[in-house]
Amino acid sequence: MSAMLLNKDKWPEFVGKLSGKVWVPKVEEGEAIRFGPLSGEESKLPEYCNTRVPPKEIVFPETETLYCFQADEHEMTAPEIDERKIIIGIRPCDARAMKIVEKLFRWDVDDPYYLKHRELVTLVGLACNAPGLNCFCTSVGGGPASTEGLDIIMFDLEDRYLLETITEKGEALLKEVEGLLEEAGQDVLAQKEKLIEAAENKISRSVDTEGIAEGLPGLWEDPLWKRVSASCLGCGTCTYLCPTCHCFDIQDETEGFEARRYRTWDSCMFEEYTRHASGHNPRPTRRERTRNRINHKYSYYVDKFDLIACVGCGRCINYCPVNIDIVEILRQVKEAL
Amino acid sequence: MKTSENPYIPYLATIENAWYETGGERCIKTFKVVIDDKEVRENWNHCPGQSAMIGVLGVGESMISISASPTEGRFLRFSVMRMGKVTQALHQLDPGDKMTIRGPYGNGFPLEEWEGKHILTIGGGIGQAPLRPIIEYVKAKQDLYAGLTMIYGARTSGDLCFKDEFTEMSKCDDLSCHLTIDIEEEGWEHNVGFVPQMLLDLNPSPENKIAITCGPPIMIRFVLENLKKLGFADEQIYTTLENRMKCGIGKCGRCNVGNLYVCKDGPVFCYSVLKNVPEAFA
Amino acid sequence: MDLEQLRKTAAEVVAKDDVKYLIGWKKGTYGYRVSPVFIENEADTEDLIFSPLCTANLVTYLTLVEKPPLPRGQKPDTRKVALMVKGCDSRAVAQILVEKGIEREQIIVIGCPCPGVIDVNLLVAKYPEVAENTELKWSGEDFVLIRGGEEIPVKREEVLAEKCRLCRYPNPVVSDIMIGEPVKPWQTEEDTGVSELEGKNVAERWEYWEEQFARCIRCYSCRNVCPLCYCEDCILDRLNPTWINRAVNFSENTAFHIARAFHLAGRCVECGECERVCPVKIPLGRLNRKLAREVRDNYGFEPGLDPDGKPFQASYKPDDPEDFIL
Numbered sequence: 027m028s029a030m031l032l033n034k035d036k037w038p039e040f041v042g043k044l045s046g047k048v049w050v051p052k053v054e055e056g057e058a059i060r061f062g063p064l065s066g067e068e069s070k071l072p073e074y075c076n077t078r079v080p081p082k083e084i085v086f087p088e089t090e091t092l093y094c095f096q097a098d099e100h101e102m103t104a105p106e107i108d109e110r111k112i113i114i115g116i117r118p119c120d121a122r123a124m125k126i127v128e129k130l131f132r133w134d135v136d137d138p139y140y141l142k143h144r145e146l147v148t149l150v151g152l153a154c155n156a157p158g159l160n161c162f163c164t165s166v167g168g169g170p171a172s173t174e175g176l177d178i179i180m181f182d183l184e185d186r187y188l189l190e191t192i193t194e195k196g197e198a199l200l201k202e203v204e205g206l207l208e209e210a211g212q213d214v215l216a217q218k219e220k221l222i223e224a225a226e227n228k229i230s231r232s233v234d235t236e237g238i239a240e241g242l243p244g245l246w247e248d249p250l251w252k253r254v255s256a257s258c259l260g261c262g263t264c265t266y267l268c269p270t271c272h273c274f275d276i277q278d279e280t281e282g283f284e285a286r287r288y289r290t291w292d293s294c295m296f297e298e299y300t301r302h303a304s305g306h307n308p309r310p311t312r313r314e315r316t317r318n319r320i321n322h323k324y325s326y327y328v329d330k331f332d333l334i335a336c337v338g339c340g341r342c343i344n345y346c347p348v349n350i351d352i353v354e355i356l357r358q359v360k361e362a363l
Numbered sequence: 364m365k366t367s368e369n370p371y372i373p374y375l376a377t378i379e380n381a382w383y384e385t386g387g388e389r390c391i392k393t394f395k396v397v398i399d400d401k402e403v404r405e406n407w408n409h410c411p412g413q414s415a416m417i418g419v420l421g422v423g424e425s426m427i428s429i430s431a432s433p434t435e436g437r438f439l440r441f442s443v444m445r446m447g448k449v450t451q452a453l454h455q456l457d458p459g460d461k462m463t464i465r466g467p468y469g470n471g472f473p474l475e476e477w478e479g480k481h482i483l484t485i486g487g488g489i490g491q492a493p494l495r496p497i498i499e500y501v502k503a504k505q506d507l508y509a510g511l512t513m514i515y516g517a518r519t520s521g522d523l524c525f526k527d528e529f530t531e532m533s534k535c536d537d538l539s540c541h542l543t544i545d546i547e548e549e550g551w552e553h554n555v556g557f558v559p560q561m562l563l564d565l566n567p568s569p570e571n572k573i574a575i576t577c578g579p580p581i582m583i584r585f586v587l588e589n590l591k592k593l594g595f596a597d598e599q600i601y602t603t604l605e606n607r608m609k610c611g612i613g614k615c616g617r618c619n620v621g622n623l624y625v626c627k628d629g630p631v632f633c634y635s636v637l638k639n640v641p642e643a644f645a
Numbered sequence: 646m647d648l649e650q651l652r653k654t655a656a657e658v659v660a661k662d663d664v665k666y667l668i669g670w671k672k673g674t675y676g677y678r679v680s681p682v683f684i685e686n687e688a689d690t691e692d693l694i695f696s697p698l699c700t701a702n703l704v705t706y707l708t709l710v711e712k713p714p715l716p717r718g719q720k721p722d723t724r725k726v727a728l729m730v731k732g733c734d735s736r737a738v739a740q741i742l743v744e745k746g747i748e749r750e751q752i753i754v755i756g757c758p759c760p761g762v763i764d765v766n767l768l769v770a771k772y773p774e775v776a777e778n779t780e781l782k783w784s785g786e787d788f789v790l791i792r793g794g795e796e797i798p799v800k801r802e803e804v805l806a807e808k809c810r811l812c813r814y815p816n817p818v819v820s821d822i823m824i825g826e827p828v829k830p831w832q833t834e835e836d837t838g839v840s841e842l843e844g845k846n847v848a849e850r851w852e853y854w855e856e857q858f859a860r861c862i863r864c865y866s867c868r869n870v871c872p873l874c875y876c877e878d879c880i881l882d883r884l885n886p887t888w889i890n891r892a893v894n895f896s897e898n899t900a901f902h903i904a905r906a907f908h909l910a911g912r913c914v915e916c917g918e919c920e921r922v923c924p925v926k927i928p929l930g931r932l933n934r935k936l937a938r939e940v941r942d943n944y945g946f947e948p949g950l951d952p953d954g955k956p957f958q959a960s961y962k963p964d965d966p967e968d969f970i971l
Contacts, residue, residue, distance in 0.1 A: 054860065055926040078924055079862060088862060089893045092371045095420055100375050100461055102420075134627060135370050135612040159676060159776050230776045231675075243621065246641040257681040259709065261866035263924050273616030276371075276609045277884075277891050278421050285421045287371075289609075290891050292617070293864070298882050299617055300607055303425075303447030306580075308606065308620070308645040310713035318619075326622040347870050347922035348701060349673040349680035448885035 029215060030200060030207035032180075032187045037070050043203045046110035046148065049084060051077045061113065075158040076117050076339060080269035084113060085124060085143040088266075089290040092139070092276070097283045107142040112199065114150045118172040118179070119163045119337040121149050123269030125175035129331040130272060148195050151176040155221055157229050160340030162353055165233040168337050170225035171218075181218050188214055231340075233356045239328035241363040242321050248362050254355045255316035257348045262293035264342035264350070265319065270335045273299075294318050320355060370612050373418065373463035375399045376439070380458055384442060384524040385517075391489055391524055392454050393430070393442045396462060404437055408467070411474060411496030412603065412631045415466030416611045417441055422452040426608040426626070429467060430492040432499035439464070442492040442524055468611045469630045472497055472601065477573050481509040485586050487558050487578025488517050491524050493603050493630070494577050498532070505537055509571055516543035516558040520551055541565060559585035562593070569595040576602050580644060587634065597635035604629050604643065620645070648694065651729075651757075651824050655690040658727045658753055658822070665724035667755070668706050670699040676774035677765055677781065681706065695729065695824070697781050697788050700762045700806065702916045703728050704737040707747050708875035727753035731762070733808065735817035736914035736949030737872035742819070743948075743956050744912075746875055756820025758828045761801065761809035763788065764921075768804045772797065807930065808917030810834045819952050838931045839938055854899070854932075860925045861898040863891075867919035867929055868905060873912050880904065902932065910936040911957030914949040 032040055041048050041064055051074050052062035058074035061081045093102040128144060131137040154161070154170035163169055173179050177196030181188040188210055191197045200207065245251075265271040275292035278285065292299060295315050301307040309315050327335035336352070343351045376396040384391040398404040409415075409429055418424030425447075431440035445454045456462060474497070482501050484494040494513075501511045513532070517523045523542065532540045543554035543561045554561055559582065574595055576586045583602055590600055606618040606625045618625040621640040623632070637643045659667050671682040671692040679698045683706075684690055707726065715721060730738060738754055741747050760783050768774075768781070772790055779792040781799070788799040811834060816827040842850055868874045868881065880888045881901060889904065890897045913933040920930035940946050943966050946957050954960075 054856075055928075057926065059860065059925050078926075089891075093369075097421055100420065100463075102372050104369055104372060131614060133613055135614075137612075137614055138369050139371075159774055243641065256683045257706075259705070259866065259869040261869040261922075262862075262864035263866045263922070266862050266864045267924055272614075274609065274614070275891060276424070276615070277887075278423050279890050279892055280421050287420075287423075288892055289615075290893060291862075292609075292615070294616065296865075296882075302605075302607055303450065307713075308642065311711045314642075314645070321621075322616075322619070326619065329622045343674075345924045347866055347918075349678040351674040354674045448887075451885075 027191045028197065028200065029188060029190045029210040031210045031214065032189055032203075032207055034070060034185055034187065036206045038068075040203055040206050041068075041114065043206070044112050044199065045202060046112045049081070049111055049113045051115050061116075071115050071152070074115075075154075075156065076120070076341070078341070078345065079267060080120050080123070080339070080341065081113055081116050082120065082123060082127070082269045082272075084111060085147060086127070086140055086272060086291075087143075089288055090139060091286045091288045094284065094286045097280050097285050104138075107139065107146065110146050110148075112148045112150060115152045115180075116149050116176075117154060117339070118151050118170065118174070118176065119161075119168050119339040120269045121151050121175035122163075122168050122172055123175075123337045123339075124149070126270055126327075126331075126333050126335055126337070127272045129333065133330070148178075148199050149176045150178045150180060150189075150196070150199070152180045152182065153222065154225050155182055157225055158340055158344070160231055160343040160351075160353070161229055161338060162231040162233055162340065163338035164226060164229050165231075165235060166334050166336050166338045169222075170229070171222045181221060183214070183217060183221075188218055231353050233338075233353055234360055235324070235334060235356075237363055238356065238359060239325045239334070242325040242359065245359060245362050246317070250355075250358045250362050251313045251317045254350065254358060255312045258295070258312040258316055258350055259347060260295055260297060260312050260315070261347065262291075262295055263345050263347065264352075265293040265295055266291055267341040267345055269337060269339055269341075270323070294322070316350075320352070320359070324356070324359075370465070371610070373416065373424070373465040374403050375461050376464045378456055378458050378460050378462060379438065381456065384526075385522050387521075389444050389446060390454075391442055391444045393440060393524075394453070394456065394462070395431075395438055395440050396464070397438050398464060399461075407437070407439075409433055409439075410467075410471035411500050412471035412493055413467040413469045414611075414630060415439070415441070415464050415468060416608075417443075417453065418449060418463045419452040419456070420463060423449040424463065424465070424609075425449040425453070426468070426605075426611060428493040428603070428630070430495045432496035432503065434500055434503035440495075442489065442495075444489045465611060468626055470628065472575065472631050474500060478507045479509060479571075481512070481572045483512045483567055483572050483574045484514065485558060485562055485574060485576040485578075486513075486515045487582040488522060489524065490576075490578030490582070491515050492577075494575060495525055495528075497575060498538075502532075502538065511538045512541070512565075512567060513539070514541045514543070514558060514561055514565065516545070516554075516561065518545045520544050520548055557585070558582055559589045562586060562589050567593065569593060569599060572599060574600050576600070584644060597638060598633060600634035601631060602634065602637065603631050604637075647825055651695060651755075652690045652693050654755065654822055654824060655684065655693055655727075656687040658755070659684055659690065660687050661725075663724050664753065665722060665726055667727040667729075667753075668703045669693045669729045669755075670695065670701065670703070672778050672780075675776050675778060677768060677779055693729075695757050697761065697763045697783055698765075699731070700765070700921060702731075702734045702737060702870075702872055702918045704730060704734050704741070704872035705870055705918070707738075707752065708741065708872065709869075723751075725751055725753055727755060729755045729757055730817050730820070731757055731759035732815040732817055733759075733812060733914060733916040734872075735819045736814060737916060738949075739819045739952040740873060740912055740914055740949035741875070742952040743954055749952070753822070754817070754820045756817030756823040758816045758823070758825055760815065760828050761805050761812065761831075763804040764806040767806075768799075771803055772799065806917060806921075807838065808915055811836050811915070811934075814950075818950055836934055836938070838928065839935045842931060842935065855895060857927045858898040858902055859895045861893070861902070861927060862925055863893050863898065863901065864924060866922045866924065867927075870918045870922045871909070872916070872918070873909060873914070874905065876908075902927075902929070906932045906936055909933055911940045911944075911946060912948050913937050
């Protein structure tokens with residue numbers, strides 16, 4: 027696999043030459059809120075630790091048509107998914123999340139929508155030089171330069187990027203821009219190692235996951251669940267901004283004669299998520315719902331796929347309106363074991 | 364894309380016959396449906412206990428247990444209680460109308476494993492729907508099973524499903540059918556009392572038996588308790604769970620009880636598994 | 646604010662048999678964060694704080710109480726709930742009392758006169774957050790940041806929350822116990838956020854909100870955090886019939902935000918929580934404050950000032966302007 031250098035001056039040319047729609051973090055209201063298609067005005071990547079909305083929405087759109095039909099008719103047509111997308115600047119945690127979630131979408135029955143989107147994206151990651159306050163990727167199997175799920179990983183070396191290919195898809199992408207790149211020497215690779223080490227040292231938060239997956243079910247009635255969910259507002263911020271949360275709802279919508287069935291993100295933190303039509307709710311309060319969120323990520327998913335469904339991106343901690351902090355919850359879980 | 368490639372796209376089916384089982388606000392209507400596509404119809408294989416996502420285009424889909432046994436023929440039956448948006452729309456359908464079907468989903472009852480045993484079904488209300496295919500199946504393959512006992516109850520005689528079939532059943536020698544209603548009623552010739560109590564009164568021996576119970580959660584709880592009192596081992600007891608579902612194929616995430624997905628790992632569970640799942644009877 | 650007095654008072658309150666818990670603020674898990682805390686016993690009152698970082702409006706917890714079906718024979722817990730309120734928060738209490746959403750005897754309001762809280766985004770931009778828990782205190786007109794043993798003076802205007810710049814009621818309007826002395830209200834600024842939008846024409850305004858609402862991810866944090874969004878059966882959650890589709894797109898998002906804004910007209914107390922919690926930074930405060938301004942200018946009505954008053958929609962006056970009727 028190759029290691030190439032790209033001078034930042036050549037950024038516009040670099041993104042211009044790629045065949046496929048290029049998506050990058052977009053700044054709105056003074057901050058990188060989410061990824062969006064390149065508008066052509068960007069001369070470089072913006073400054074960002076990570077986007078608020080994770081790029082999971084590129085492969086798992088918040089609302090996606092499953093199929094269309096005409097009102098009162100029975101012909102169902104699924105939309106064609108055919109746009110090739112190149113996601114530049116995705117952080118290693120978010121790419122890892124896609125790899126983790128893919129397990130579920132391949133489990134037993136393939137999910138054609140997710141897998142098609144996934145097949146059509148090329149992920150060009152950007153290693154983190156300065157992880158955020160609440161990043162804890164190194165505790166859950168990732169790292170600031172983890173390559174899992176990525177096709178190419180970039181390292182920011184101030185005036186240039188080091189690009190390392192990880193997959194054949196990544197290799198093919200670099201072929202398209204060959205003329206703009208130069209081979210990276212040993213000195214650059216040594217510089218990269220130093221950057222990774224420095225970044226890892228900047229991660230201050232951690233979770234000791236040992237024994238959690240096996241131990242969580244035993245804490246079912248532990249008072250900790252009431253304690254950690256007491257201030258929960260029951261909103262969907264933690265789950266919607268989570269790169270591994272993948273639950274969805276399916277609804278129908280009719281406008282005139284045009285109708286469709288679509289899926290849309292849903293959250294286990296919402297009251298009606300598990301409410302039966304009869305009104306009975308097997309998870310009647312935020313205590314049960316919070317317990318499910320933690321169990322799903324740290325126990326059920328581990329049980330099924332041997333992976334923790336959390337990449338330590340810190341979004342749920344950063345954006346929870348009332349400071350519900352998963353690292354702190356897991357510390358209390360560990361303590362209760 | 365066809366369903367074979369896209370698990371979200373349903374098959375179309377035509378309602379051949381439809382009738383009301385019960386009345387009232389939460390009435391139950393049974394649909395006998397035939398899948399339109401000949402190839403799909405002929406390749407459709409389900410076993411008792413499995414479910415299907417049935418729906419109305421423009422309204423939505425609901426997971427409903429298939430209440431016909433494959434031994435009955437190349438058609439399906441669904442008994443639907445009118446409850447929410449989708450079931451209300453389903454109730455509007457009449458013979459000749461179309462509904463959509465995806466499935467079959469879930470694991471179904473391990474009927475082959477049970478061969479040689481005496482089957483005891485204990486149902487309450489709409490809970491008889493997933494049990495009906497067991498009864499039909501065992502009736503069709505009587506020589507493979509040691510016998511069949513059915514206990515079925517509802518609040519009133521008007522709330523009992525599949526009434527016509529019971530009169531016929533009570534004529535068979537190997538099958539015994541026990542009906543009960545909660546409240547005394549004029550003209551009612553069978554038992555009066557709750558299902559769990561009737562189970563105790565009948566006092567079936569656990570020897571060579573498999574007990575399957577479906578019904579309201581509160582009934583299931585007491586039936587389980589009483590089965591234990593009668594000496595049934597956990598491995599001899601089965602039940603089905605239901606939860607809100609959207610996809611039916613283990614993706615949408617909402618139907619889990621603990622680490623089990625009702626849509627894939629269930630809906631049929633042996634009590635020996637379920638008793639260790641904390642959320643199972645929530 | 647005298648924390649000793651606060652903790653002592655709180656301890657006395659929670660010691661009472663008829664008090665379930667006291668809702669207050671405590672230090673959060675990192676940096677500038679502060680989290681709501683539910684205190685049930687005297688010892689835990691040591692955790693209570695009141696500082697310019699206490700932005701959260703705790704009144705929302707009065708109506709967020711869950712009532713799951715109780716096991717047979719178990720009686721509902723009818724003990725009182727005590728809570729700490731700033732000036733703006735107390736207006737939410739008053740408004741809910743007006744609407745009879747809670748009973749006055751069921752709550753004990755601990756009023757905290759508030760010299761103004763900060764906008765954490767402004768604070769972070771100016772003084773980057775560190776992992777270690779950091780304190781911010783009032784110091785005369787301004788603030789002082791205490792971290793790692795160092796005291797850094799912070800100018801009020803650099804970090805003050807927008808809602809506080811516009812605040813006319815820094816002292817609680819409803820309270821049973823007041824902690825400390827009332828603060829002197831300050832000269833409020835012009836609400837430029839709203840005025841700017843009023844200056845735009847319809848097309849420009851549409852364009853502005855189109856951009857904002859298109860970004861909404863429908864996490865409902867704005868609704869859930871709002872102390873006055875407490876309908877038991879919110880139309881957003883209703884699927885039968887479906888008033889607002891769950892699909893996330895500009896049209897449905899707009900329907901959601903407009904429905905919410907109108908439901909809050911004459912009720913919103915401008916506590917700014919919706920805007921603070923929005924994960925995609927939609928300036929919802931502008932929308933709600935615009936409606937509040939309309940109500941104030943046209944009807945001379947301000948919600949959440951008199952707990953014994955009438956709700957806006959139920960207080961018709963013969964001289965109310967009617968020129969909106971075509």
